[in-house]
Amino acid sequence: MKRLKEIKNNELFYNGYSLTALARKYGTPLKITFLDVIKDHIVSLKASFDKAIKKNNYPAKFIYLNANKANYGALEVIEAFKHADGLETSSYYDLLFTHELFNRYPEYKYKYIVCNGYKLDDYIGEIIKIHNEGIKIIDIIDSVSEYVALKKSGLAIEVGMRIHIEAMYSEKEEEIKNDRFGLMDSEIDYILNDIKNTNLTLSTIHFHQRGFDYEEDKFEANFEKVFNKYYIKAAKLYKSVTNFNMGGGTPLPVDEGFDYDKWANYVLNLIMKLCNKEGLPYPNLMSENGKYSQKDATVNIYKVVGIKYTDKYPWHIVDGSLLIAMPEMYALGEPIEVRPINGLDQEMVKGYLAGITCDCDDVYFEKDKGYINLPKIDELYIGLMGTGSYQNSMNGKGGVHHCLLPEEKDLVINDGEVTIRSELQSIEDIYKIMKL
Numbered sequence: 211m212k213r214l215k216e217i218k219n220n221e222l223f224y225n226g227y228s229l230t231a232l233a234r235k236y237g238t239p240l241k242i243t244f245l246d247v248i249k250d251h252i253v254s255l256k257a258s259f260d261k262a263i264k265k266n267n268y269p270a271k272f273i274y275l276n277a278n279k280a281n282y283g284a285l286e287v288i289e290a291f292k293h294a295d296g297l298e299t300s301s302y303y304d305l306l307f308t309h310e311l312f313n314r315y316p317e318y319k320y321k322y323i324v325c326n327g328y329k330l331d332d333y334i335g336e337i338i339k340i341h342n343e344g345i346k347i348i349d350i351i352d353s354v355s356e357y358v359a360l361k362k363s364g365l366a367i368e369v370g371m372r373i374h375i376e377a378m379y380s381e382k383e384e385e386i387k388n389d390r391f392g393l394m395d396s397e398i399d400y401i402l403n404d405i406k407n408t409n410l411t412l413s414t415i416h417f418h419q420r421g422f423d424y425e426e427d428k429f430e431a432n433f434e435k436v437f438n439k440y441y442i443k444a445a446k447l448y449k450s451v452t453n454f455n456m457g458g459g460t461p462l463p464v465d466e467g468f469d470y471d472k473w474a475n476y477v478l479n480l481i482m483k484l485c486n487k488e489g490l491p492y493p494n495l496m497s498e499n500g501k502y503s504q505k506d507a508t509v510n511i512y513k514v515v516g517i518k519y520t521d522k523y524p525w526h527i528v529d530g531s532l533l534i535a536m537p538e539m540y541a542l543g544e545p546i547e548v549r550p551i552n553g554l555d556q557e558m559v560k561g562y563l564a565g566i567t568c569d570c571d572d573v574y575f576e577k578d579k580g581y582i583n584l585p586k587i588d589e590l591y592i593g594l595m596g597t598g599s600y601q602n603s604m605n606g607k608g609g610v611h612h613c614l615l616p617e618e619k620d621l622v623i624n625d626g627e628v629t630i631r632s633e634l635q636s637i638e639d640i641y642k643i644m645k646l
C-alpha cells in the first residue's frame with residue numbers, strides 16, 4: 211500500500227497533497243477527507259486476502275464489511291459501500307440508513323447487510339422487511355429475546371450468533387473492561403438445540419474483541435477460542451454454518467509498514483489448522499472494518515494563532531479545539547498523531563498545544579516527553595492525522611460545540627477533485643440548532 215505521509219520541501223504531504231497549501235488555500239480550521247484512502251484501504255485488504263486465498267487454494271471467500279458506526283458521513287459510507295462486500299449495522303437507525311443506500315444504489319443490491327447490536331422490535335422489523343425484499347441480510351443474534359422474535363416470524367432469515375467474549379484484555383490496559391455483548395454458553399446451547407425446529411438458517415459465528423490496539427497474541431487467543439469452542443460445534447451440527455465473522459479490530463496504522471499480505475496468510479492458516487484438526491470444510495471469513503476503513507481518510511488542520519507563557523513551555527493556541535476534534539483520544543486514549551506540518555527544517559522549540567476553548571483539558575503534548583517540538587515560525591499549522599473514525603459520532607458533528615466554536619470547514623477530496631462539503635459553521639447555523 212502506498213505511503214500516506216511524506217515530507218517534501220520541509221512540509222508534510224498527505225496522500226500526495228501539501229497540507230500546508232490546502233490550509234492556505236481554504237483557510238483553517240479545516241477538516242479534509244480523502245475518499246480514495248477509504249477505497250485504497252478496502253481494495254488493498256481484499257487483495258491481500260485474495261492473494262492468501264490463491265496461495266493456499268482456500269476454497270471459500272473473504273467478505274469485507276464496512277462497519278458504518280465508524281463514520282456516518284454519507285460520502286464515506288457510500289465510498290466504502292462501493293468497494294466492500296457489504297455494510298455492517300449496529301442500530302435500527304443505522305439499518306434504516308443502510309436500507310436507504312441499498313435503494314439508492316440498486317447496482318449493489320447483491321451485497322451483504324450484517325446486523326449487530328442489541329435489537330428491539332423496530333430493528334428486528336426492519337431486518338424482516340429487508341429480508342422479504344430479497345436482500346442478503348444476516349442478523350447476528352445478540353440476545354435470546356431477539357432469537358425468539360425472529361423465530362416467531364416463521365421466515366427463513368439467515369442468522370448468526372455473537373459469542374460473548376470474557377474480559378481478555380491487553381496488558382497495556384490497566385483496567386479490565388467488561389463487554390455486555392454476545393450470547394452466553396447456555397444461550398448458545400439453547401439456540402443450537404432449538405433452531406432446527408425453526409425456519410431460521412444459522413450461517414455465521416461472530417465475535418468482536420473490543421477496545422485495544424491489535425496484539426497478535428490476544429487476537430489469536432480469542433480467535434482460536436471462539437473457533438474451537440463455538441464455530442466447530444455449530445458447523446458440526448449444521449451444514450448451513452459457513453461463515454466465521456471476526457468483527458473489527460484489523461491492525462493499524464496502515465502507514466507504518468504492517469504486512470497485510472502476511473497477516474491475511476496467517477489468519478487463513480489459523481482457520482485451516484483449526485478446521486483440519488476436525489476434518490471440517492473451511493468457512494468464509496467475514497471482517498467488519500470500522501477504524502481500518504475510515505480512520506486514515508481524514509485529517510484536521512489548525513493554525514497557531516497565539517502564544518502564552520504561563521507555564522514551563524509556551525502554550526501554542528490553535529484556531530479550533532483539540533478536545534472536540536479528538537474526543538476518542540481524550541476519553542479512550544485512542545492514538546491520533548498530532549504534529550506540525552510546515553517549517554520542518556526550522557529551529558524547534560518545546561511547547562504545548564491548546565485549543566481556543568475555555569477548557570483546561572483542551573491541550574495536547576506528548577505524554578512521554580511532557581512537551582511537543584514545534585517549529586519556531588510565524589505561520590505554523592498543526593495536523594491531526596487520522597480523525598476519520600468515531601470522532602464525528604462522539605463529538606456530535608453538525609451540532610453545537612464547546613464554547614460555541616464553529617465546526618471546521620469540511621473538504622472532501624476524491625481523485626484530485628476538491629469539494630467543499632460545508633463551510634466553516636456560521637453563528638446563524640449554530641443559532642438554528644440552539645433553536646434561538
Ligand SMILES: Cc1ncc(COP(=O)(O)O)c(C=O)c1O
Nearest residue numbers: 277418457458459498499500501
Ligand atoms: C460488532 C462490531 N463489529 C465491528 C466493529 C468495528 O471495529 P473497528 O472499528 O475496530 O474496526 C465494532 C466496533 O465497535 C463492533 O462493535
